[in-house]
Amino acid sequence: MNALLTSAVAGLTAGGTYALLGVCAVFTYRLVAVVNFTGAAIGTAGTFVLIALYEAGFPIWPSVLVGIAAGTLVGVAIGYIMTRWFGEAGASTKAAVTVALLVGIIAIGLRLTGGQHPHNMPELFPGSAFRMAGVEVTIASVLTIGLAALFTVLADLFLNNTKVGLNLRALADRPMAAELLGIRVQLLSLLVWGMTGAFTTFALMIIAPQRSPNFMTLSLLVVPALAAALVGLFRSFWRTLAGGIVLGLVEGMASSVDSISQYRSAIPFLVVLAVLLWSQREARWDEAR
Numbered sequence: 001m002n003a004l005l006t007s008a009v010a011g012l013t014a015g016g017t018y019a020l021l022g023v024c025a026v027f028t029y030r031l032v033a034v035v036n037f038t039g040a041a042i043g044t045a046g047t048f049v050l051i052a053l054y055e056a057g058f059p060i061w062p063s064v065l066v067g068i069a070a071g072t073l074v075g076v077a078i079g080y081i082m083t084r085w086f087g088e089a090g091a092s093t094k095a096a097v098t099v100a101l102l103v104g105i106i107a108i109g110l111r112l113t114g115g116q117h118p119h120n121m122p123e124l125f126p127g128s129a130f131r132m133a134g135v136e137v138t139i140a141s142v143l144t145i146g147l148a149a150l151f152t153v154l155a156d157l158f159l160n161n162t163k164v165g166l167n168l169r170a171l172a173d174r175p176m177a178a179e180l181l182g183i184r185v186q187l188l189s190l191l192v193w194g195m196t197g198a199f200t201t202f203a204l205m206i207i208a209p210q211r212s213p214n215f216m217t218l219s220l221l222v223v224p225a226l227a228a229a230l231v232g233l234f235r236s237f238w239r240t241l242a243g244g245i246v247l248g249l250v251e252g253m254a255s256s257v258d259s260i261s262q263y264r265s266a267i268p269f270l271v272v273l274a275v276l277l278w279s280q281r282e283a284r285w286d287e288a289r
Contacts, residue, residue, distance in 0.1 A: 008249045008253045011249045011252020011253065012138075012141035013226025014224075015244055015252075016245060018150035018244035018247050019240065019241045020044075020244070021039055022224075022225045023151050023152050024200050025235055026155075027194070027195075028233070031096070032079075032082070033096070034082060034091075037095065037102045038101050038222070039222055040200065040222040041106060042105075043202075044218040046070045046074065046210055046211075047201060048067075048068040048113055050063045051208075053067070058079055062124055068201050068205075071201025072195075072197045076193055076194045078193060081101070083189045083190070084198075086244070087186075089287050102222070106216055109215035110216060113214070119213050122209070123209045127139050129142045149255070151208020152240075156238075195197020207221075214266070224244070224251075225277075226268075227268035229241070229252075230271070230272055230275045230276070247268065
């Protein structure tokens with residue numbers, strides 16, 4: 001029982017990261033109407049700028065700032081592509097474009113970073129924050145969950161209580177009408193892409209030392225992130241936050257059970273399948289009646 005609890009607590013860091021990436025995916029979907037498969041890859045690009053500078057002997061915190069700036073710029077660049085050439089495309093086309101961009105970013109990233117060879121990633125926040133039920137809770141766990149909760153609160157307040165937030169919601173629902181009303185569509189879209197790029201980069205910098213820090217592994221964190229976003233049905237920030245944290249806890253507990261630990265990476269897939277089946281239940285019941 002103690003081993004199960006320890007493993008669950010160990011999953012908190014991953015859960016916080018899944019939650020933050022998921023909330024960023026919901027934020028992007030609600031404001032620019034794009035199911036973004038590149039979220040984790042954008043953060044990974046910024047994280048590897050930090051790794052490159054650190055391995056070259058630069059001080060850690062200036063390198064962190066440069067890495068976050070790089071992740072922000074990659075986010076803005078992808079946002080520019082989406083708004084410049086696919087602004088009027090349908091949701092499925094936009095999603096397909098982000099999948100293609102994800103493949104391209106991973107291919108370029110693997111080439112530039114030496115394939116799947118793990119790199120030396122410094123721990124930004126080492127050590128224990130406190131003990132809970134006899135188990136050490138790390139500072140990284142507290143920070144990732146705190147960052148996810150902070151972004152959730154800010155996103156909720158921003159969308160519902162600011163004029164810019166209302167403009168962005170109009171942009172997602174009716175982009176052409178919003179442009180005719182004088183809303184600066186492209187500028188606001190790039191702001192969304194840049195903001196999510198900065199948050200995801202910082203989150204991945206925290207979690208990278210606890211994962212295999214190679215470009216593909218970090219980029220594919222988009223799978224559990226989108227599973228968390230599906231729990232919130234790409235509408236609710238709070239349900240996405242809870243979904244991401246629970247996903248990390250379940251994954252952590254699964255790692256302590258020998259018979260299923262090697263299959264724990266399939267948990268996000270099971271979550272996606274369960275949510276999609278649940279979302280279709282009303283249609284099936286109507287057909288049955």
